[in-house]
Amino acid sequence: xxxxLTTQIICFSVLSLVILIGALGVVLLESIVYSAFLLGGVxxxxxxxxxxxxxxxxxxxxVLVYVGAVNVLIIFAIMLVNKKEDLKPISDIKSRxxxxxxxxxxxxxxxxxxxxxxxxxxxSPQNSIGEESTIRIGEHLFSDYLLPFELASVLLLMAMIGxxxxxxxxxxxxxxxxxxxxxxxxxEKSSEPLxxxxx
Amino acid sequence: MEYGLDLExxxxxxxxxxxxxSEIAHIIWLPLPMLLVLVAAVVGVLVTVWLERxxxxxxxxxxxxxxAGALGVLQPIADGLKLLVKEDIIPAKADGILFTAGPILVLxxxxxxxxxxxxxQNLLISNxxxxxxxxxxxxxxxxxxxxxxxxxxxNKYSLLGGLRxxxxxxxxxxxxxxSVLAIVLMTNSLSTVDIVDQQSGAGILSWNIWRxxxxxxxxxxxxxxxxxxxxxxxxxxxxxxxxxxxxxxxGMKFALFYLGSYINLILSALLVSxxxxxGWGFPIPVELIAKFLNLPINAPFIQVFTASIxxxxxxxxxxxxxxxxxxxxxxxxxxxxxxLLDLGWKFLLPISLANLLITAGLKLAFPQFFxx
Numbered sequence: 001x002x003x004x005l006t007t008q009i010i011c012f013s014v015l016s017l018v019i020l021i022g023a024l025g026v027v028l029l030e031s032i033v034y035s036a037f038l039l040g041g042v043x044x045x046x047x048x049x050x051x052x053x054x055x056x057x058x059x060x061x062x063v064l065v066y067v068g069a070v071n072v073l074i075i076f077a078i079m080l081v082n083k084k085e086d087l088k089p090i091s092d093i094k095s096r097x098x099x100x101x102x103x104x105x106x107x108x109x110x111x112x113x114x115x116x117x118x119x120x121x122x123x124s125p126q127n128s129i130g131e132e133s134t135i136r137i138g139e140h141l142f143s144d145y146l147l148p149f150e151l152a153s154v155l156l157l158m159a160m161i162g163x164x165x166x167x168x169x170x171x172x173x174x175x176x177x178x179x180x181x182x183x184x185x186x187x188e189k190s191s192e193p194l195x196x197x198x199x
Numbered sequence: 200m201e202y203g204l205d206l207e208x209x210x211x212x213x214x215x216x217x218x219x220x221s222e223i224a225h226i227i228w229l230p231l232p233m234l235l236v237l238v239a240a241v242v243g244v245l246v247t248v249w250l251e252r253x254x255x256x257x258x259x260x261x262x263x264x265x266x267a268g269a270l271g272v273l274q275p276i277a278d279g280l281k282l283l284v285k286e287d288i289i290p291a292k293a294d295g296i297l298f299t300a301g302p303i304l305v306l307x308x309x310x311x312x313x314x315x316x317x318x319x320q321n322l323l324i325s326n327x328x329x330x331x332x333x334x335x336x337x338x339x340x341x342x343x344x345x346x347x348x349x350x351x352x353x354n355k356y357s358l359l360g361g362l363r364x365x366x367x368x369x370x371x372x373x374x375x376x377x378s379v380l381a382i383v384l385m386t387n388s389l390s391t392v393d394i395v396d397q398q399s400g401a402g403i404l405s406w407n408i409w410r411x412x413x414x415x416x417x418x419x420x421x422x423x424x425x426x427x428x429x430x431x432x433x434x435x436x437x438x439x440x441x442x443x444x445x446x447x448x449x450g451m452k453f454a455l456f457y458l459g460s461y462i463n464l465i466l467s468a469l470l471v472s473x474x475x476x477x478g479w480g481f482p483i484p485v486e487l488i489a490k491f492l493n494l495p496i497n498a499p500f501i502q503v504f505t506a507s508i509x510x511x512x513x514x515x516x517x518x519x520x521x522x523x524x525x526x527x528x529x530x531x532x533x534x535x536x537x538x539l540l541d542l543g544w545k546f547l548l549p550i551s552l553a554n555l556l557i558t559a560g561l562k563l564a565f566p567q568f569f570x571x
Contacts, residue, residue, distance in 0.1 A: 003222050033350060037297065040343055056329045060336040068339020068372070072365055075346050079362060131328030134389065 011052055018045040036078055040071040057134040232324045236313045244461040246518075248275040251525050258529040282457070285450035293447060294351040301348025302448070302455035308337040309463045315391050316469050319479050319509035323392065330390040331383065334470065335376050338425060342368045345434070345444050348456075352447040360443025363536065364434035368425055370543035375421035377551035378414040381558040382407060382474050385569050395478030403482040408475040410569060413554045415475045417547050419520075422467035424543070426460060429528040433536055464524060465517060472516035479509030 022042040026035045043066040050059035090096070141149050210231075214224035249264070249272055256263025264271025289295055312334045317323035327333060342365035349361015383389055385407070386397045398406050408415050424431040435443035445456050472478060481488075485505050494501050534542070562569040 003226065033297075037343070037347060044340075056327060057332070060329050060332050064332075064336040064339050067343065068336065069369070072339075072342050072346070072369060075343065076362065076365055079346065079350055079358065134328060 008052060011048070015045045015048045015052070018042070019049075032078055033075075036071065036075045039074065040067050043067045043071060055133055056131070057137060236324060237310065240310060240313060240462050240465070241458070243465045244458055245275040245279070247461050247465060247521055247525075248278065250518075250521065251528075254522070254525045255529045258526070279454070282450060282454040287450040287452065288447075290353065290447050292353045294353065297347050297351035298447075299452070301344050301351055301444075302452045302459070304344030304347060305341055306455045306459040306462075308340040309459050309466060312337045312466055313462075316466070317391050317395060317473065317478060318513050319506050320392065320396075322479075322506060322509065326390055326392050328390060330388070330392075331379055331394065331470075331474070332389050334466075335372070335379065338368075339372060348448070349444040352444070354447055356440045356442075357444050357446045360434045360440045360446070363440075364427065364444060367427070367431065367433060367539060367543075370540055371421040371424040371547070374417050374543065374547035374551040375425065377548075377555050378411070378418040378421070379474065381411060381414045381551075381555045384555070384558055384562060385410065391473055391478075395473055395480065398477045399480045399484065402480065402484045402487075403477070406475065406477040406480070411475060411554070411558070413550060414558075415471075417551045417554065418474065419471060420542075420547060422471060423524060423527070424539070426464045426467055426524075428464065428524055430531040430534050431539060432528075432533060433539060436533060464521060468517040468520035468524065469513065471520050472513060476516045477512075479513045481508050481512055 019042055022038045022045065025038045026042065029035050029038070043062065047059040047062040047067070050056075050062055210228055211221060211224040214227060215221060219227075252271070252274060253263045264274035267273040267277050289298055314324045315327060315330050315333055317326070345364040345368075346361045349357045349359075349364070352358070382394060386394045388394065388397075394407075427434050434440075435445060440446070445453060448456060485501075485508065489495070489501050558569065
């Protein structure tokens with residue numbers, strides 16, 4: 001066995017272990033902050049798997065989008081609303097757990113079946129495009145995947161406009177749920193000048 | 200165009216001369232450039248800390264460090280030793296695991312990014328195809344470390360500092376990436392070596408700064424903001440937040456933050472010089488000098504000369520930019536958080552988008568000047 005192959009196997013097993021344990025931790029840990037940080041770790045390990053598959057551009061994009069944007073925003077949101085309060089105990093927690101576990105197991109068995117029955121066309125190492133993949137991805141995005149690409153950008157634009165409308169209070173003069181007029185002042189009101197009040 | 204020194208090849212050939220197989224030679228070679236880069240980064244930090252002390256002293260009409268070595272050059276080493284032997288304190292109510300992992304997550308991506316910094320045609324650790332994109336992706340990991348240490352410190356100032364740091368680096372990443380994209384558009388490649396090669400045609404005249412002046416300024420502002428240097432050091436604004444996310448840190452963990460921020464500064468300066476100032480290129484093309492001296496470009500003497508000129512030029516340009524950054528730090532006041540976010544989202548983002556569009560248009564109109 002060559003050294004390169006050994007390294008690949010070691011990397012693959014470490015990454016898969018981290019992904020499995022991390023993903024379990026995201027679901028099972030009580031502390032939401034730990035879950036969020038573990039999610040970042042899982043995203044990083046997935047990027048590592050992409051690297052092992054010679055898809056360096058996809059790996060970097062995974063880090064940039066999932067770790068740098070999605071996970072940071074999740075953590076940001078958690079920390080901004082981090083109230084130290086105990087969650088209310090749910091009465092029928094046991095039956096809920098059983099249902100969710102069985103759904104997950106069904107999905108898992110489906111995936112395993114797909115994996116075993118499908119004939120995967122593996123490209124030989126000579127045919128792998130490696131560093132050229134960036135160019136290929138660009139070509140595909142602007143030819144046969146143009147419509148999904150543009151639709152995704154329209155979707156993002158809609159989400160952005162929605163966020164701006166929600167954040168700008170002067171657009172909505174009434175509260176949606178109560179119908180009362182909304183206080184349109186800034187949250188951080190400018191404080192009184194310190195020096196003028198002295199005399 | 201494969202000229203220049205290939206140290207890896209000659210080193211492997213040298214080891215094979217002792218009867219080692221090429222795989223073992225490769226394994227012996229692998230740690231050397233990594234070690235070299237670590238040493239280079241740490242020495243770079245020591246020099247920058249000394250410069251910072253001396254230049255700040257000059258800006259405030261003081262003398263600065265004087266007794267440790269000639270002109271106080273050993274002062275940064277004394278600082279480092281002091282941090283090494285200090286007690287490692289974890290506050291009682293802090294979250295031990297996250298408190299320790301935070302500084303590591305801040306430092307590791309920065310050092311990893313040195314992978315793509317070229318000092319010459321073959322003088323870089325790895326000429327990865329995604330090059331500069333790797334740096335953008337890696338630098339987006341840092342905010343997680345900052346948020347982590349801010350949260351784990353269990354201190355309101357730390358948490359606020361961490362949140363500010365994350366908000367700042369998310370906002371400034373977008374104009375930064377867009378101005379890099381304009382360069383990539385002109386180069387047709389993400390690789391840092393290709394970016395420098397593209398600027399090497401006519402010496403100083405073909406540097407990207409003349410073709411991308413707006414991109415250069417946007418990139419420099421964003422790089423300063425990403426490094427959390429004054430005028431953008433809001434995450435650790437002393438008067439408001441004690442020291443931001445570093446408030447509870449002491450000893451070596453604090454030193455990791457300190458190292459991280461200075462390595463990041465040097466890295467940003469190096470990348471500015473690679474993207475806009477011709478990287479290892481001499482203001483007059485080396486080929487011209489060789490022709491003038493009637494020497495073939497592949498002569499061993501010329502190759503060693505080119506390599507050393509390359510290293511000297513890269514470091515010189517980077518330290519010129521570090522000097523400007525230090526001067527900025529000690530002469531400008533800090534911006535407010537709303538001014539910072541306004542600058543990022545309402546000014547730099549539209550400008551860098553327009554710059555990208557104009558670059559694309561110019562590339563179509565004048566392909567010979569803007570990389571066809």
